[in-house]
Amino acid sequence: MVMQTVSADMVSCRDVYKTYGAGESAIRAVDGVSADFAVGEFTAIMGPSGSGKTTLMQLLAGLDTPTGGSVRVAGTLVAGLDDRALTDLRRDRIGFIFQAFNLLPTLTARQNITLPLRLAGRSVDPARLRTIVDRLRIVDRLEHRPTELSGGEQQRVAVARALLAQPSVVFADEPTGALDIATGRALLADLRDAARRYGQTIIMVTHDPGAAAHADRALVMADGRIRAELRQPTRDTILASLAAVTV
Numbered sequence: 631m632v633m634q635t636v637s638a639d640m641v642s643c644r645d646v647y648k649t650y651g652a653g654e655s656a657i658r659a660v661d662g663v664s665a666d667f668a669v670g671e672f673t674a675i676m677g678p679s680g681s682g683k684t685t686l687m688q689l690l691a692g693l694d695t696p697t698g699g700s701v702r703v704a705g706t707l708v709a710g711l712d713d714r715a716l717t718d719l720r721r722d723r724i725g726f727i728f729q730a731f732n733l734l735p736t737l738t739a740r741q742n743i744t745l746p747l748r749l750a751g752r753s754v755d756p757a758r759l760r761t762i763v764d765r766l767r768i769v770d771r772l773e774h775r776p777t778e779l780s781g782g783e784q785q786r787v788a789v790a791r792a793l794l795a796q797p798s799v800v801f802a803d804e805p806t807g808a809l810d811i812a813t814g815r816a817l818l819a820d821l822r823d824a825a826r827r828y829g830q831t832i833i834m835v836t837h838d839p840g841a842a843a844h845a846d847r848a849l850v851m852a853d854g855r856i857r858a859e860l861r862q863p864t865r866d867t868i869l870a871s872l873a874a875v876t877v
Contacts, residue, residue, distance in 0.1 A: 639666040639667060639668055639669070639702075640667055640668065640669045640703070640704060640798055640799050640831035641666075641667040641690055641701075641702070641703050641799055641831060641833065642665070642666045642667065642701070642702050643663060643664060643665055643686075643689070643690060643696075643699060643700065643701045643702070644664045644699055644700050645662050645663075645664055645698065645699040645700075646660055646662070646663045646664070646686070646689055646696045646698070646699035646700070646701060647660050647661050647662050647663070647696060647697055647698050647699055647854070648660040648682075648685055648689060648694065648696050648697050648854075649697045658854050659682045659685040659854055660682045660685050660686050660689060660696070660854045661682070661853065661854035661855050662699070662854075662855065663682075663686060663699075663854075663855065663856055664699075665849065665856060667690075667799070667831050667833055668831065669798075669829050669831055670825050670826065670829040670830065670831065671825060671831055671832070671846050671847070672821060672822055672825040672831075672832040672834070672844070672845045672846045672847075673831075673832065673833050673834070673845055673846065673847050673848070673849060674834050674835075674836055674841065674842035674844075674845035674847070674848040674849070674863070675687060675833065675834065675835045675836075675848075675849050675851065676835075676836060676837065676839070676842050676848055676849070676850050676851065676868065676872065677850055677851035677852055677857075677872075677875070678852065678872070678875070678876050681851040681852050681853065681854070681875075682851050682853070682854040682855075683835050683851045684803060684835055685854075686851070687801055687803060687833060687835045689701055690703075690801070690833060691720075691724060691726065691801045692708045692711075692716055692719065692720065692724075695709065696709070703719060703723060703724065703798075703799065704719075704723055704798055704799075706719060721746065721749065721750055722750065722797075723797055723798045723799060724797050724798070724799055724800075724801065725746075725791075725792035725793065725795060725797035725799070725800040725801070726792055726800070726801050726802075726803075727788055727789050727792045727800065727801070727802040727803065727805045728788065728803050729803050729804050729807060729808075731776070731784045731785060731787070731788040732788065733776040733784055733787060733788060734776075735775060735776050735777060736775070737775065738772065738773050738774060738775055739768060739771050739772045739773070739774055739775070739776070739779065739783075739787045740772040740773065742776070742787055742788075742791055743759070743762075743763070743772075743787060743790045743791045743794055744759070744791075744794065745791070746791060746794075746795050747794065747795050750795070752795070754794070755794075758794060758796075759790075759794060762790045762793050762794055762820070763790055765816055765819075765820055766786040766789060766790055766813065766816065766817065766820070767786070767813060767816070768783060768786045768787060768790065771783055771787075781808045782808050782809050782810060782813065784808075785805070785807075785808040785809055786809070786813065786817075789805060789817055789820075793820065793824060796824075796828055796830065797830065798830065798831060799830065799831040799832075799833065800821070800824065800830055800831070800832050800833070801833050801834075802821065802832065802833070802834040802835070802836075803834075803835050804835060804836055804837065804838075805817060805821075805834060805836075805841075806818065806836070806838065806841050814841070818841055818844040819844070821834065821844070822844055822845075825846070832845075839865045839868040839869050839872070840865055842863055842868050843863055843864050843865045843868060845863065846861070846862065847859060847860060847861050847862070847863065848860045848863040848868055848871075850868070850871045850872060850875055851875075852875035852876065857871075857874075857875045858871045858874070858875065
């Protein structure tokens with residue numbers, strides 16, 4: 631399914647597919663997806679288990695290589711980059727929020743949050759740092775190391791790290807999974823604000839219709855393909871669309 635093209639796309643893919651295995655046992659996890667993700671747009675990618683949503687996100691983020699098709703980030707063809715150029719693109723343009731928090735155990739929460747900026751030789755904006763950690767309710771946990779934090783606190787540190795550098799695009803994989811309801815809602819509000827106020831492109835994989843309802847649109851996947859696009863999705867329209875693709 632080819633999504634409607636919008637102007638000023640930060641991320642785009644054309645006829646992307648990903649196959650695992652060969653012969654009769656081959657599995658096409660992503661099957662000919664074309665989509666555009668505009669500057670300042672918050673998109674949720676949903677679908678039942680095995681629908682290809684996480685694989686698609688990994689292909690869009692340059693974490694995996696498509697078997698066929700093309701992916702562009704900020705106009706750059708990702709498949710044509712060598713390891714150094716791909717590393718630079720991720721560092722300068724992309725933020726990640728993973729289910730696995732990927733925090734360095736020897737660093738404090740503050741040091742983990744500011745590490746990408748320091749590696750890039752960029753200064754830390756104290757006001758922005760304070761705003762983010764206040765919203766995520768970890769201001770009193772900044773000098774603690776990951777082993778001293780709960781799972782939810784570690785997730786919030788990972789979120790703060792992704793947002794602080796103001797990357798052009800943020801890829802979020804089930805970002806509210808380890809959070810309580812109040813903090814999860816605050817995070818989703820932060821992601822929506824990042825899109826609207828700073829023009830960041832947010833691409834979020836989630837199984838939660840309530841979380842997806844915070845996005846500007848939801849893409850619903852099944853069997854490796856995009857089956858529906860919902861603009862200004864609500865919990866009810868998402869649930870109806872999910873039900874339609876699982877029958």
